[in-house]
Every structure is written in C-alpha cells, then in structure tokens.
Amino acid sequence: MMHEFLANNRQDLIERCRAKVARRPARAATAQQLQNGVPLFLEQLIRTLRIEQTDEPLDSRKISGPSGGGVTLSEIGASAAQHGRALLKLGFSVDQVVHDYGDLCQAITDLAYERDAPFQIDEFRTLNRCLDNAIADAVTEFSYQRDDAVADEYARETNQQQGFFAHELRNFLSTAMLAFAAAKTGNLNLSGATGSVLERSLTGLRDMIDRSLAEVRVTAGRPVQSQMFSVAEFIAEVKYAADLAAQVRGCILTVSFVDAELAVSGDRDLLYSAVGNLLQNAFKFTHSCTEVTLDAYAVADRILIDVKDHCGGLPAGDAERMFLPFTQDGVDKSGLGLGLSIARRGVESNDGTLTVRNVPGTGCVFTISLPRYAMTGPARA
Known part of the structure; x- marks a missing residue:
C-alpha cells in the first residue's frame, strides 16, 4: 500500500x-x-x-x-x-x-x-x-x-514622500520667517541680503509646490533639471540663509573662500536643499557657542562641500543609520528626522555622494562630492 x-x-x-x-x-x-x-x-x-x-x-x-x-x-x-x-x-x-x-x-x-x-x-x-x-x-x-x-x-513610501514634502516646506517657511523677523526688527531695506533670503525662501516654497504637482503627472518621478553654476555664488547664496539660522541657534558659522572658477552641473534647487539640510542638522546638534564651518573646494576631478560641526562625535554604529528616514538620535526631537535622508537623496540624484566622517570628541564632517567643472567648461585634472 x-x-x-x-x-x-x-x-x-x-x-x-x-x-x-x-x-x-x-x-x-x-x-x-x-x-x-x-x-x-x-x-x-x-x-x-x-x-x-x-x-x-x-x-x-x-x-x-x-x-x-x-x-x-x-x-x-x-x-x-x-x-x-x-x-x-x-x-x-x-x-x-x-x-x-x-x-x-x-x-x-x-x-x-x-x-x-x-x-x-x-x-x-x-x-x-x-x-x-x-x-x-x-x-x-x-x-x-x-x-x-x-x-x-x-x-x-507614500508616507515618506509626504514627510519629505512637509519637511522641505517647513525649512523654506522657517527661513522666510527668520528673514522677515530680521528685516522687521532691524527696519531693513528688503532690497539687501535679508530681502534676498526672504525672496529665495518664498521662491523655494513656490517651486516645491510646482514640483509636487509635476510628480502627480509624471509617475516616473521628476527628472533632474541640470544646469552648470558657480560654486562660489552657490555657497554665498547658502550663507545668506544660514547666517540667520546660526544666530537663532547661538552658534558661529564660518564659510571659507571658494575659487570663482569652480562649477558644478546639476539641479541647483535639490543641491541647495541638500546643503541647507546639512547646515540645519549642524546648527541643531552643535554645542552652544561653537563653530559650524562650510567649505567648498576641488580635489582632482571632484568638488567637495564639507559641513563640520562640534556635536561631540557620534556613538558607534550611528554613521550610516542617521541617514535613514525618520531617524532622530539627539535630545532635540523637533522635526521629522528626514533632513539627512533628503540631503542624501538629493545629492545622489545629481550623480554625487554624501558621506559622514566622525571626529571622536569633536564632531562630524558631512561631505558632498560632485563631478567637477570649470565655469568655462569641464575641468581637467
């Protein structure tokens, strides 16, 4: 049987x-x-x-x-x-x-x-x-x-996309409110640097909304809008908004000289957002009255943008985990824990990389690496 x-x-x-x-x-x-x-x-x-x-x-x-x-x-x-x-x-x-x-x-x-x-x-x-x-x-x-x-x-994925959108809108709105408060308190002319920050933030809000509407129509995602632009002008523009945020957080922002001949090619808005998120993260975690530095320079065929803080360093194993969406390790739990994830995604969509180096007892150095160009054409090493 x-x-x-x-x-x-x-x-x-x-x-x-x-x-x-x-x-x-x-x-x-x-x-x-x-x-x-x-x-x-x-x-x-x-x-x-x-x-x-x-x-x-x-x-x-x-x-x-x-x-x-x-x-x-x-x-x-x-x-x-x-x-x-x-x-x-x-x-x-x-x-x-x-x-x-x-x-x-x-x-x-x-x-x-x-x-x-x-x-x-x-x-x-x-x-x-x-x-x-x-x-x-x-x-x-x-x-x-x-x-x-x-x-x-x-x-x-839908929740993460909504979180990204809300996070970026909040960043632009916060910068706009800082600029408006500064202009109002100092009775400043809006044609100056503070007015430029306010204009840039409002323009960013508009572009974010336009971008989200485009993503609804394009299921494959928004294509990267590449353009070549000056690294020096880009860093100067970032500095305008970052100066106000540094003052509010009680820290010092130091920006090094940038060679006027250096250029990158990519989506300027996404890269602006990436650097802005790195600086916001640095201001949030650096110790009070310490320095946050922003450096942009060339090494061989790459443009490197460093953001260094004085947070005291990272616990073991946190270097990569901190780039995960909705991750918050510090005492300050404001926000959604999306800034570093947004920054990495924006950099990678522009053929770049975003890494972090721990300096034990001192802080962190976040580095954006992008292909190098010169204002007159592709750079030659």
Whole structure:
C-alpha cells in the first residue's frame, strides 16, 4: 500500500526533494525555516492514506480536505499556508512554492518505479487531491501575504514622500520667517541680503509646490533639471540663509573662500536643499557657542562641500543609520528626522555622494562630492 511505501521510504523521499531544491538557484532556506513544507506534508499524506483504508475513509478529509478544496481549512491547507508565508519572507517566488510539492510528487513516482511498487488508482487520486489542496492553499496564502507586503510598502513610501514634502516646506517657511523677523526688527531695506533670503525662501516654497504637482503627472518621478553654476555664488547664496539660522541657534558659522572658477552641473534647487539640510542638522546638534564651518573646494576631478560641526562625535554604529528616514538620535526631537535622508537623496540624484566622517570628541564632517567643472567648461585634472 502507498502509505506503507511512503512511511518506509520517508527519509529517502525527503532527501530526494532536498537534492532537487539544492539544484535550483537562489535557494538558501534551512530545514527549520521550511518545516511546514515537504516533511510535514509527507506525514499528513501518510495519515490520510491510512485513514482511507479504515471503515471511516471520509475522516481523512479533516487532514487533506475534499477534492476542489473547501471553506474549512484542513491540516494540509493550514501547514501549506504557513509554508507559502515562510517562502515569501525568504524572498522566493510563487513558482518555487509550487515546485516544492511538485518535487515530492516526482520523487514518489521515481522511487516507486525503481522499487516496482504497485499502487491503487484510488491511492493516486488521494495523492493528487492532497497535492492539489496543498498547492492551492500555499499559493493563496503566498499571494495574500505578497499583496499585503506590497500595500505596506506603498503606504510607507507614500508616507515618506509626504514627510519629505512637509519637511522641505517647513525649512523654506522657517527661513522666510527668520528673514522677515530680521528685516522687521532691524527696519531693513528688503532690497539687501535679508530681502534676498526672504525672496529665495518664498521662491523655494513656490517651486516645491510646482514640483509636487509635476510628480502627480509624471509617475516616473521628476527628472533632474541640470544646469552648470558657480560654486562660489552657490555657497554665498547658502550663507545668506544660514547666517540667520546660526544666530537663532547661538552658534558661529564660518564659510571659507571658494575659487570663482569652480562649477558644478546639476539641479541647483535639490543641491541647495541638500546643503541647507546639512547646515540645519549642524546648527541643531552643535554645542552652544561653537563653530559650524562650510567649505567648498576641488580635489582632482571632484568638488567637495564639507559641513563640520562640534556635536561631540557620534556613538558607534550611528554613521550610516542617521541617514535613514525618520531617524532622530539627539535630545532635540523637533522635526521629522528626514533632513539627512533628503540631503542624501538629493545629492545622489545629481550623480554625487554624501558621506559622514566622525571626529571622536569633536564632531562630524558631512561631505558632498560632485563631478567637477570649470565655469568655462569641464575641468581637467
């Protein structure tokens, strides 16, 4: 009988299935991770076949389920669903879910042929029913879990995009309010530097809104609007807004001389936002009355922009984690913890990199690296 054949050759069948699995690419699951797969199914199949040889053969449906499945989940269905869920978490495809049960069917057929084991037609029908129900329930659960994962990822990305948008709007608005307060308190003429900061912030608010509307229409995302511009003029423009923020935070901003011949090519607004976020982060965490420095210079074929603070240094392991969205490690929990993530994304979209170097006991140095150009054309090292 088939149940005796399966029981006597259980380990051989499992090893044959494992060998088939090993020959397929990208499959590194352990026996513990796949405990609801072939071994458990084989045990349930043996029990189903045994019950069908008794006076109450229909009791086997509690284990295997009826032909065509059923509303009530059987033992095979429950374990197959767990198996499908486990495979999804391990990053496998739905094809691999089906292959697991197909491997066992092939192993049983091959071994029966080798051993010349006679099976009854009804036993083959039971085998097919169990395989059919197991595959159906495993694939169904796999699909449910995959759809849930896709929905969760979509919600996370949407929430992150909304957070980015709100964070940038707040940055522009805060700078505009600082400039307005400075102009009002000092009775300043808005045609000067403070007025330029206010104008730049209001223009940034307008551009952010225009950009968000464009992203609704362009599902692939907003293309980077590249232009070549002077690094010296760019840093001077950043300094206007940063000076006000430094005063409010009670720290000192020092900006080094920038060679007038240096240029970069990229989306000026995104890079302005990136440098602004680095400075805001520095002002937020640097110790009171200490210095934040902004340096821009050339090294070989790269333009480097450094923002250095005096926060005291980073705890071990925080260097990369701090770039993750919604990460806040300091005592000051104002904001959303998006500034550094936004900065890195903006720099990388302009073919650049953003890294951080820890200076233990002193602070951090954030460095933006971009391709180097000269105002008259591409730079030659």
